[in-house]
Amino acid sequence: MTQQIKIKEIKTTHKESADRFNPSNRIYVRAAYGFFQKIRKLTGWGLILFFVGLPLLRWNGAQAVLFDIDKQQFHLFNMTLFPQDLTLLAWTFIIAAFALFFFTTYLGRVWCGYTCPQTVWTFIFIWFEERFEGSANKRKRLDQMPWDFNKLWRKTAKHTSWLIVSLLTALAFCSYFVPVDKLYIDFFTGQSSMLVLLMIAIFAGSTYANAGWMRSIFCIHMCPYSRFQSAMFDKNTYSVGYDATRGEARGPRSRKLDRSETDLGDCVDCDLCVQVCPSGIDIRDGLQYECINCGACVDACDETMDKMGYPRGLISYTSEQKLEGKETKVLRPKIVGYGLMLLLMMGLFIANFATLAKVEMEIVRDRSALYRENVDGLIENTYTLKVLNKTVETQQYKISFTGLDEAVLIGPETISLTTGEIFTQPISIAVDPYDIKAKKVTITIKLTNVNDGEVIEQDTSFFLNL
Structure with missing residues (x-):
């Protein structure tokens, strides 16, 4: 006797990823404020000051950090490194790789959210965008309006500021390879060589395109890190997550309504977590490779919970284990292995550096x-x-x-x-x-x-x- 399996329709809140190459699907990122955004801004400013300021430092009357390609020399404060010393560069990359593995396994994609140059420069460009075109809703309305003088001057001012930032970024980058005093004097007096001008043009153009136009497209489709992160994540990895048990069923309600008087979960379905996301995803759909762990949705949700009088943490930095009601294991074989390898590589780097002949x-x-x-x-x-x-x-x-x-x-x-x-x-x-x-x-x-x-x-x- 055969039995027919009953068909059951299951409703899901999952949304298909929008085609970001289509201009109509452009992300208008809403400004987020809160604890994690303050940390992100501090780390971003730290990266900018380090990147711009390092080649400006002087040591014994000379530039402290300079890659002299013509002479095949790398000047690093009181040392001059030559091609035969490139083992130090190899050790540096190996240490960076194991540090990335270690912190990603433990804290998820914190590098992407807080210190990645693509993210930092994207938020710089968004800041200028907000200054000239207004909030996310105003920017969206402006793009839908026909061209007039108001739209023209705002767009011109925005793109001019983007180009200036891109040019300054390119000059800062080139100052690692060309003596900084010669670079700026020659550039602003029109005496730079064609090779230097080509370097500036390529880097400025890349900055303008990546931070101004591509943004999340670069992170999702070009950066390999967002793809292979799954190999480092496990159920104990801390990342931005939504507590579906507490939040569902989601739905709007009055602030005056007590939590005990409704069958709804704590999520009021305000969509602020989506509006502030630079990748345009809905964190309530679960862990997604597009998420860069910037914490913008955490701050937006905490702000909403405060207004509703609900406890914070509906969206938070948590682990899959914790969301399932289990204990998060911090010390685990993968973490210990990456940590030991990181310490070993750092020890070998120090030993190599200490025995480097002057x-x-x-x-x-x-x-x-x-x-x-x-x-x-x-x-x-x-x-x-x-x-x-x-x-x-x-x-x-x-x-x-x-x-x-x-x-x-x-x-x-x-x-x-x-x-x-x-x-x-x-x-x-x-x-x-x-x-x-x-x-x-x-x-x-x-x-x-x-x-x-x-x-x-x-x-x-x-x-x-x-």
Whole structure:
């Protein structure tokens, strides 16, 4: 006997994601105020001051941070790094990756919501948008109005401010690669090279397009982080969430109506959580990859709960475990693993940095001949001495060697190296063949700092008459 399964219709509040490439689906973000927005503004200003101010710092009369591409040097305060020191850059990226894994597993996409440059600059552009075009509803009405003088000047002022911010951002970015005093003077006097102008144009255009026009489209469709976050999230990850048990069934009601006098949940269905969301999603539909954890909906909902006299926290930073009435586990294998790897990478970075040589020396033997006999009848070995000064100060070194007491040095006894200089000098060591019987001797060539006595040395071979 066969039985037919009864069909049951299930109503859902889930909404399909709007096509943000369609201009008619543009997001008009409503301003949000509250505790988390204050934190977001503070972290945003911190990022801006760090980004703009770092290349303006001076150290010993020179720019403290500068990537000199022409000379293949990276000046970092009292150090000068060269291509062979790029292992430090690799360690930096590895540390950043594990830090991202650790904090995302624990706190969700806090990087996206509070310190990501795309988010920070988007909110800067929205601020100018509000100054010239008004609130979200006014901006929407303005876009629907026919073109007139009022609309023209407001749009012109807004886009002009966006372009100015984009230009200043591009100049700040280029100041990491071009000396800041030369960059600004040459740019505003029209003497910048075509390469610098091209860099400024590309970065300014990208800033204008990403923060002004694309906004959430960049986060949703171009940024890979929003896609692979699911690999780091688990039920214990803190992220913005809606307490459906408390909020449903949602619906409007009078403020004077007591909670005990209605069958409705605490959600008044005001849609403020949607209106303040920079990604245009409804957090009440559950966790979505578009959510950047900025907390705007949390502050908007808390404000509504205060007006209604309800407890805060209908929308909050919470975990799936907590929403299910279970305890959130902070220490778990994934968190511990990422934390240990982060500490290990930081330790390796510190060890690499601590052992980084401030001055490097290389001894290269003459490849054309193992030895030669000079006019005085001495056996002579020729070497090329290469010394690299990575410090920001001029260094003086005395050249000496050990291993052949009877030998003499032919070449300069003292050398002086300016900042970032690569010194190359042929030197020779000569010895009377009757003073030594061995056919091959290991010698040590040394550089002794005249000021602090620091010694740099390298072993090499000395060949006699075979």
